[in-house]
Amino acid sequence: xxxxxxxxxxxxxxxxxxxxxxxxxxxxxxxxxxxxxxxxxxxxxxxxxxxxxxxxxxxxxxxxxxxxxxxxxxxxxxxxxxxxxxxxxxxxxxxxxxxxxxxxxxxxxxxxxxxxxxxxx
Amino acid sequence: xxxxxxxxxxxxxxxxxxxxxxxxxxxxxxxxxxxxxxxxxxxxxxxxxxxxxxxxxxxxxxxxxxxxxxxxxxxxxxxxxxxxxxxxxxxxxxxxxxxxxxxxxxxxxxxxxxxxxxxxxxxxxxxxxxxxxxxxxxxxxxxxxxxxxxxxxxxxxxxxxxxxxxxxxxxxxxxxxxxxxxxxxxxxxxxxxxxxxxxxxxxxxxxxxxxxxxxxxxxxxxxxxxxxxxxxxxxxxxxxxxxxxxxxxxxxxxxxxxxxxxxxxxxxxxxxxxxxxxxxxxxxxxxxxxxxxxxxxxxxxxxxxxxxxxxxxxxxxxxxxxxxxxxxxxxxxxxxxxxxxxxxxxxxxxxxxxxxxxxxxxxxxxxxxxxxxxxxxxxxxx
Numbered sequence: 046x047x048x049x050x051x052x053x054x055x056x057x058x059x060x061x062x063x064x065x066x067x068x069x070x071x072x073x074x075x076x077x078x079x080x081x082x083x084x085x086x087x088x089x090x091x092x093x094x095x096x097x098x099x100x101x102x103x104x105x106x107x108x109x110x111x112x113x114x115x116x117x118x119x120x121x122x123x124x125x126x127x128x129x130x131x132x133x134x135x136x137x138x139x140x141x142x143x144x145x146x147x148x149x150x151x152x153x154x155x156x157x158x159x160x161x162x163x164x165x166x
Numbered sequence: 167x168x169x170x171x172x173x174x175x176x177x178x179x180x181x182x183x184x185x186x187x188x189x190x191x192x193x194x195x196x197x198x199x200x201x202x203x204x205x206x207x208x209x210x211x212x213x214x215x216x217x218x219x220x221x222x223x224x225x226x227x228x229x230x231x232x233x234x235x236x237x238x239x240x241x242x243x244x245x246x247x248x249x250x251x252x253x254x255x256x257x258x259x260x261x262x263x264x265x266x267x268x269x270x271x272x273x274x275x276x277x278x279x280x281x282x283x284x285x286x287x288x289x290x291x292x293x294x295x296x297x298x299x300x301x302x303x304x305x306x307x308x309x310x311x312x313x314x315x316x317x318x319x320x321x322x323x324x325x326x327x328x329x330x331x332x333x334x335x336x337x338x339x340x341x342x343x344x345x346x347x348x349x350x351x352x353x354x355x356x357x358x359x360x361x362x363x364x365x366x367x368x369x370x371x372x373x374x375x376x377x378x379x380x381x382x383x384x385x386x387x388x389x390x391x392x393x394x395x396x397x398x399x400x401x402x403x404x405x406x407x408x409x410x411x412x413x414x415x416x417x418x419x420x421x422x423x424x425x426x427x428x429x430x431x432x433x434x435x436x437x438x439x440x441x442x443x444x445x446x447x448x449x450x451x452x453x454x455x456x457x458x459x460x461x462x463x464x465x466x467x468x469x470x471x472x473x474x475x476x477x478x479x480x481x482x483x484x485x486x487x488x489x490x491x492x493x494x495x496x497x498x499x500x501x502x503x504x505x506x507x508x509x510x511x512x513x514x515x516x517x518x519x520x521x522x523x524x525x526x527x528x529x530x531x532x533x534x535x536x537x538x539x540x541x542x543x544x545x546x547x548x
Contacts, residue, residue, distance in 0.1 A: 078209035080499040081472050081506075083528065099528065101474050103208040103499045104399045125472070 049152060050161035051112045056136065057155065059146075063118065067140040068100065068109060068131065071165045077102045079131040084120040085142055091115065093151055098141050100131060113151040115144030179225035180320045180377040181384055188388075188395050196293035198226040201397040208399035212501040215366060215404060216542075219326035220396035221387055228296025229316040229374055230303065232287040236310070242287050245310045246280065249302070251423060251446050253433035257282045262346045262361050264431050266423050267302060272451030273419035274426065275302060277411065281348045281361065288348070288359060290321070290372070292413045320380035325370030325404075327545065328392040333360075333371055335390070336383075340371065345546040354383045365401070367408025367544040406507055407500045409466055409539025415477060416464060416495045416509055422448070424455035425511070427464040432456065463517045466539035467494065467508040469525070471532055474499045474506040479525040481510055485533075487524075491516060494525060500541060507541045508534065 047059045054072035058065040073079065083099035091097050091111040098109040120142045124130060130139040146152070156164060176199040185192065190201030201223070203211060214220060234241035243254040252265040259282050267275040276295035281288040291299045296315075303313045324333055333340045336353040343349060343362040351360050359374040375383055387393050402412070411417045417426040434440050438453050446452075469475050476497045480490035497508030508525075516523060519538060524531040 077203065077207040080209070080501075081474055083473060101499065103212065103403050103501060104202070106474065106476060128472075 048158060049112075049155035050158065050164070051110075051155060052164060053110055053112070054165075055109065055112050057112055057152075058140075059152065062146045062149075064113060064115065064144045064146050065140050066112060066142055066144060068135055069161070069165075070135045073132050073135040076100060076107060076131075077104070079128045082124040082128050082131065082141070084122075084124065085117045087117050087120060089117045091117065091144070101128075109141060111144065112155065113144065114147040116147070117142050118145050119143040177226070179223055180380040181223045181225060184381050184384055185223065185395070190395070190397060193398070195398055196226055198293065200226060201395070203397035203399045204395055206394070208397070208403060209501045211394065211396045211400035212403050214394050215326045215396055215400060216368060216502050217327070218392045218394070219324060219328035219332050219370075219390075220366075220400070221384060221393050222323040222325065222396050222401055223320075223384070224323050224372070225320040225377075225380070226293035227321055228289075228291040228293065228299060229319050229321060230289040230291065230296075230300060231314040231316060232289065232303065232307070233285060233312045233314070234310060235312060237285075239282065239285060239287075242311055243282070245307045246287060247436070247442065248446055249306055250280070251432045251436050251449070251452055252280070253435045253442075254280060254282075254287070255442070256433070256435060259283070260348050262348050262363055266417075266428065266431070267299060268423070268446060268448040268452065269419055270447050272422040272448030272455070274413070274417045274421060274423060275299070275419060277413050277417060279361070279363065281359075283348055283350065283359065288374075290374075294414060316374075318377050319374050320377045322373045322375060322380070322384060322387070323364050323366075323370065324373065324387065324393070325364045325366040325368045325396075327369060329368070329370040330547075332387060332390045332393050333373075336386070343371075343547075345369075345548050354379065354386055356383060362547060365408070365410055366404035367410070367540055367542055368404070369545050369547045403498060403501060406496055406498060406509070407502055407540065407542040408544060409509070409541060411464070412496055421464070421511070422452055422455055422460065424452060425460045425462055425464065429456060459514060462492065462511050462513050464495070464509060465512050465517050466537040466541060467497070467510055467523070467525075467534045468537040468541070469506040469508065469532055469534045472506065473527060473532055475508045475525045475527055475532060475534060479510075479527055481512060481534075482524045482526065482531065483516060485524050485531040490526075491523070502542050509539070512536065
């Protein structure tokens with residue numbers, strides 16, 4: 046399994062042709078306490094860079110963009126009742142949605158962990 | 167948002183260095199570099215204020231003194247009554263009152279606090295409006311009044327159930343003040359104007375203090391473990407839960423005090439049939455609305471789901487309706503309610519409590535109900 050990152054502070058865990066997507070710990074620190082997460086409908090086809098989910102803190106709503114194109118296979122329903130999970134386990138249990146990868150070449154432009162660390166340093 | 171390079175163009179309050187030292191996350195607000203939050207974050211700062219006490223830097227707000235050239239305080243009160251629909255003449259010494267500057271069409275130029283204090287009226291106005299407010303006062307009242315802006319004074323708000331005990335350590339007399347009482351007291355060796363008021367719905371104080379002593383005083387207050395510094399983010403969520411208007415959002419030049427549901431702030435003496443009816447800018451429109459009602463009204467709104475409904479969301483009478491009937495003017499998440507809250511404008515016919523309306527958020531219609539404000543009961547010391 047490979048983990049990749051975007052400059053918009055999303056992570057993707059790649060297993061075969063499925064990408065699990067969430068926001069990074071750095072992103073949740075910037076957002077502050079998460080009070081609501083709006084997730085896409087399963088079956089929706091999204092294009093790379095399309096606003097796909099929304100994460101809301103007390104003071105603002107922020108879009109989560111699809112880092113690659115694909116079809117939404119599954120969403121993390123737990124975030125509906127426990128949005129604070131994004132603050133406590135952004136890199137793990139607080140994944141947002143899974144995409145069936147439409148075009149593997151879109152992964153080429155993403156960062157590995159070392160590059161992302163440099164990006165946020 | 168301004169880049170950090172442009173932050174040097176922003177004004178700083180006397181507590182700016184303290185905000186940085188305490189880890190404040192600074193943002194531009196009304197031309198000032200202000201802390202939106204500190205390390206604990208908006209949610210925890212909000213809850214700390216309701217449970218203990220929060221210290222807010224509101225030094226960016228405008229402080230203005232008004233004195234009658236005749237030397238008679240009543241003449242200053244009568245003069246100010248030409249610009250606000252409130253009764254200033256009958257306001258007792260040492261008491262504060264919420265007021266609005268209105269324009270010729272009855273719209274609101276700013277909302278403010280007015281105190282009768284010794285030989286003058288002491289006004290606190292919004293930061294974003296303070297230059298215009300001062301110009302407005304000079305344009306209308308210069309013949310009869312001396313108008314003195316007080317940029318050399320800082321303003322601190324200490325809010326929450328532990329505020330009284332925290333402030334009493336500096337001067338026991340503060341405990342005698344009741345909600346909207348004001349006194350000139352010496353705190354930490356400084357001549358202060360202390361009012362028992364605030365904008366959070368909590369018991370608390372606003373303290374006008376000379377700028378050169380403000381940082382030492384703020385530090386002394388923060389030495390108390392009950393008191394944490396609170397940023398503008400929590401100030402906004404606290405006032406929203408308290409159902410209080412934010413100027414430029416919930417009220418502005420296009421809304422009258424009656425449309426803004428601020429009728430309670432207009433005393434009978436200035437209304438039709440009172441001893442001094444009208445006589446302020448926009449009186450015709452405002453008195454007519456007081457007598458006959460306004461076509462639309464600001465209301466509290468409680469979303470039925472978990473999604474916050476924010477400023478600008480259009481409101482509809484049904485999930486299918488094509489024409490919006492109103493707009494959300496403030497909205498977000500209420501940490502004390504652990505639920506979203508909002509306010510906005512609706513036609514009078516749709517403004518009754520419990521009326522179901524729909525807001526459009528990201529292409530979906532979300533149900534909300536018209537709700538009483540404050541959303542969180544206030545704890546003012548009456």
